[in-house]
Amino acid sequence: DVKVTQSSRYLVKRTGEKVFLECVQDMDHENMFWYRQDPGLGLRLIYFSYDVKMKEKGDIPEGYSVSREKKERFSLILESASTNQTSMYLCASSLLAGVPYEQYFGPGTRLTVT
Amino acid sequence: SQQGEEDPQALSIQEGENATMNCSYKTSINNLQWYRQNSGRGLVHLILIRSNEREKHSGRLRVTLDTSKKSSSLLITASRAADTASYFCATDLSDSGGSNYKLTFGKGTLLTVNP
Numbered sequence: 001d002v003k004v005t006q007s008s009r010y011l012v013k014r015t016g017e018k019v020f021l022e023c024v025q026d027m028d029h030e031n032m033f034w035y036r037q038d039p040g041l042g043l044r045l046i047y048f049s050y051d052v053k054m055k056e057k058g059d060i061p062e063g064y065s066v067s068r069e070k071k072e073r074f075s076l077i078l079e080s081a082s083t084n085q086t087s088m089y090l091c092a093s094s095l096l097a098g099v100p101y102e103q104y105f106g107p108g109t110r111l112t113v114t
Numbered sequence: 115s116q117q118g119e120e121d122p123q124a125l126s127i128q129e130g131e132n133a134t135m136n137c138s139y140k141t142s143i144n145n146l147q148w149y150r151q152n153s154g155r156g157l158v159h160l161i162l163i164r165s166n167e168r169e170k171h172s173g174r175l176r177v178t179l180d181t182s183k184k185s186s187s188l189l190i191t192a193s194r195a196a197d198t199a200s201y202f203c204a205t206d207l208s209d210s211g212g213s214n215y216k217l218t219f220g221k222g223t224l225l226t227v228n229p
């Protein structure tokens with residue numbers, strides 16, 4: 001079974017803090033994704049990566065950056081957390097670049113910024 | 115930009131009944147996928163239907179795709195309380211400039227199956 005794990009289920013941070021959300025997949029998938037999910041807005045793509053050290057902006061990249069130094073790990077970074085970044089963050093991976101395979105999701109991290 | 119839109123937003127049925135959810139989208143797609151999300155958890159892939167397919171089955175799930183109407187439906191037969199979840203459709207665009215592994219998700223249908 002594909003496993004996508006996220007470093008924390010719940011996280012509480014203060015405004016202005018630098019926040020790291022980590023995601024690891026164990027199936028050698030090339031693509032990895034970060035989404036945020038908010039009530040009434042559905043899932044929105046923040047960033048994705050189709051290879052090590054490669055990244056592309058999604059629909060809402062402002063206020064976020066990402067890092068992919070190893071194939072299995074994709075990190076989402078909030079440089080200076082703000083209250084409007086309080087949300088559920090979901091990481092996903094899929095098999096091959098350029099092929100619309102299904103995505104496998106982690107359990108999510110519910111981030112609260114106070 | 116929102117590509118897929120599910121309808122209805124919420125659906126409540128009794129155990130044993132069938133549940134039908136619809137998804138409409140705006141532009142041409144390569145394929146359409148359905149996902150389920152249990153409360154507070156990650157999404158789980160249910161089924162993928164390609165643009166040249168009209169119907170697909172998987173266990174109690176039946177998905178149809180009508181590309182002329184730009185719509186899809188997900189039917190869950192003989193529903194169970196464990197089917198209570200949010201259901202999302204997701205599309206990848208056929209004209210996405212090579213980034214066709216990106217999916218665009220709808221806002222979901224919340225299905226409640228009462229025992």
